Amino acid sequence: MANIHKFIQDGEHYVIDVNSGSVHIVDKLVYDILNDEKLEEKQIVVDRLKNDYKKEQIEEAYDEIKALIDEEILYSKDLYEDIALKSDKAPSYIKALCLNVAHDCNLRCKYCFADEGDYKGCRELMPTEIAKKAIDFVIKKSGPRKNIEVDWFGGEPLMAFNTIKEVMEYTKEQEKIHNKNIRFTMTTNATLLNDEIMDYLDKNMGNIILSIDGRKEVNDKVRVRVDGTGSYDSILPKIKKMVEIRDKSKQYYARGTFTRWNTDFFEDIKFMADQGFDEISIEPVVLPENHPLSLREEDLPTIFEQYDKLYSEMLKRHKEGKPFRFYHFNIDLQGGPCVYKRISGCGAGHEYVAITPEGDIYPCHQFIGNEDFKLGNLSDAEELNTDIIDKFKDAHIYTKPECKQCWARFYCSGGCQANNYNFNGDMHIPYSLGCKMQKKRIECAIALKTKMME
Numbered sequence: 001m002a003n004i005h006k007f008i009q010d011g012e013h014y015v016i017d018v019n020s021g022s023v024h025i026v027d028k029l030v031y032d033i034l035n036d037e038k039l040e041e042k043q044i045v046v047d048r049l050k051n052d053y054k055k056e057q058i059e060e061a062y063d064e065i066k067a068l069i070d071e072e073i074l075y076s077k078d079l080y081e082d083i084a085l086k087s088d089k090a091p092s093y094i095k096a097l098c099l100n101v102a103h104d105c106n107l108r109c110k111y112c113f114a115d116e117g118d119y120k121g122c123r124e125l126m127p128t129e130i131a132k133k134a135i136d137f138v139i140k141k142s143g144p145r146k147n148i149e150v151d152w153f154g155g156e157p158l159m160a161f162n163t164i165k166e167v168m169e170y171t172k173e174q175e176k177i178h179n180k181n182i183r184f185t186m187t188t189n190a191t192l193l194n195d196e197i198m199d200y201l202d203k204n205m206g207n208i209i210l211s212i213d214g215r216k217e218v219n220d221k222v223r224v225r226v227d228g229t230g231s232y233d234s235i236l237p238k239i240k241k242m243v244e245i246r247d248k249s250k251q252y253y254a255r256g257t258f259t260r261w262n263t264d265f266f267e268d269i270k271f272m273a274d275q276g277f278d279e280i281s282i283e284p285v286v287l288p289e290n291h292p293l294s295l296r297e298e299d300l301p302t303i304f305e306q307y308d309k310l311y312s313e314m315l316k317r318h319k320e321g322k323p324f325r326f327y328h329f330n331i332d333l334q335g336g337p338c339v340y341k342r343i344s345g346c347g348a349g350h351e352y353v354a355i356t357p358e359g360d361i362y363p364c365h366q367f368i369g370n371e372d373f374k375l376g377n378l379s380d381a382e383e384l385n386t387d388i389i390d391k392f393k394d395a396h397i398y399t400k401p402e403c404k405q406c407w408a409r410f411y412c413s414g415g416c417q418a419n420n421y422n423f424n425g426d427m428h429i430p431y432s433l434g435c436k437m438q439k440k441r442i443e444c445a446i447a448l449k450t451k452m453m454e
Contacts, residue, residue: 001405002407003019003038003076004074005036007443009444009447010311010312012447012451013028014446016407016446017076019076020076021410023450024074029053029061030061032053034065034074036407039062039074039075042059042062045062080339080343080410081398083339084398092351093142093143094138094351094353095147095149095347095351096150096151096347096352097150097151097354098153098352098354098355099126100154100355100356100365101154101160101163101357102154102156102159102160102357103122103154103356104124104125104159105154105159106156106189106192106226107224108224108226108228109224110293111222111257113286113366127163127357128163130359133359134355134359134378135182136174137361138150139174139178142180146179147180147181148180148182148183149182149185150182150184151187152187153365157186157187157188158191168204184206185207186208186209187211187255189211189223189235190210190211191234191238198238198242202246206250206251207252208251209255210243210253210255211256212232212235212239214262214267215271216230218262219232222257222261236275239277251279252279253281254277254280256281256282257285259294260295260296263299263306265303266309269313269326273317280324280326281328283327286422286434296433303437307441307444310326311447314329315451329441329445329449331442333449333450342410344393344397345412345417346413348364348417349364349391349393350389350393352364353375354367354368360376360377361374361377361381361384362374362375363375363388363392363417364417364418366416367421395417397414400428401428403415407439411438419434
């Protein structure tokens with residue numbers, strides 16, 4: 001099992017203590033002494049490094065490392081496995097809801113996991129009464145939790161704007177009655193934004209995710225309309241305006257996807273930052289390997305190079321007083337998410353569910369349409385499939401053999417359950433390509449935050 005992790009970023013040598021999360025910038029000698037699993041005996045280290053360093057240098061550095069180990073700053077113990085096993089037996093309360101208000105879309109994005117918006121079913125919008133039932137459901141199933149998050153999702157949710165407005169008014173009434181605090185978010189392709197909608201979203205959404213894939217030539221190859229024309233010229237001005245009216249206390253992301261057609265995606269991130277966006281997310285596409293847009297193992301060196309370039313650019317702009325945030329580089333070195341979240345991830349299937357226009361309930365939006373994972377329906381929400389719920393509760397880092405051994409386990413929390421299942425037929429086996437990209441992002445993020453804190 002990896003107890004520490006070493007990596008080099010921009011010529012600096014970093015060491016992470018996996019269990020405590022402490023990060024150290026060290027010299028090359030210390031870096032060479034350390035092994036991932038445990039500190040070797042002093043004489044073994046001296047013999048191994050005697051051709052590169054003087055004996056007294058090795059022994060002095062070794063003694064300093066030993067002192068850190070005694071203080072449990074390096075090679076610290078894993079204190080979380082018992083917490084994970086106990087949490088399996090705790091009652092489940094839903095805290096987040098993906099409300100698929102539209103199984104329809106006015107774009108035909110070529111990489112869409114939702115089968116261009118209809119989730120391999122018929123194109124339909126969620127009836128208002130179903131949406132209200134979904135709000136009642138999450139309030140009831142949230143138990144003692146006060147804070148709930150609801151994401152308007154699709155397809156393109158703004159195709160059901162009138163339903164959204166009506167249900168949001170209903171929700172405001174219900175949260176007062178039940179003493180809940182419900183925060184709404186929305187993911188939109190921005191095509192339907194106008195002054196009225198933008199004003200409403202600004203006032204009512206805690207977070208808005210605005211989809212654009214970066215440069216015009218990239219965006220218009222994949223984010224296309226029904227007639228095959230690109231969406232860039234229409235959406236960029238709308239996204240800019242939406243961002244401009246959000247004050248600094250309100251969250252948004254300009255969010256894109258990179259595919260095999262733009263493995264130079266650093267240029268898209270840089271382009272978006274130059275457009276004035278200071279909250280950016282460009283995420284790797286997840287598609288079957290035989291899809292022409294899918295990422296492959298041979299793309300990884302290019303992808304890693306892009307993350308290195310991004311690290312350097314973000315550090316440079318930080319020093320210049322023109323910073324921007326990149327979603328996958330957001331990391332908290334002072335403790336990060338709670339222990340439970342680090343162990344179990346997003347909580348799909350037991351703390352987070354998705355609901356379709358027909359009222360069907362699934363563990364998350366990526367499982368929609370797979371009947372093997374259908375939890376139930378709002379018409380009989382008391383009869384949820386507890387076997388499926390228990391399977392998701394049990395799929396944490398301590399029941400995933402590869403994750404349990406991995407240095408990044410407390411940062412990625414075992415990866416996306418849907419990706420793991422879709423690629424391997426088992427939620428307990430991680431999606432390998434995604435793991436490798438995630439580890440690279442974590443290294444860059446840790447190095448970036450460390451340098452910014454200096």
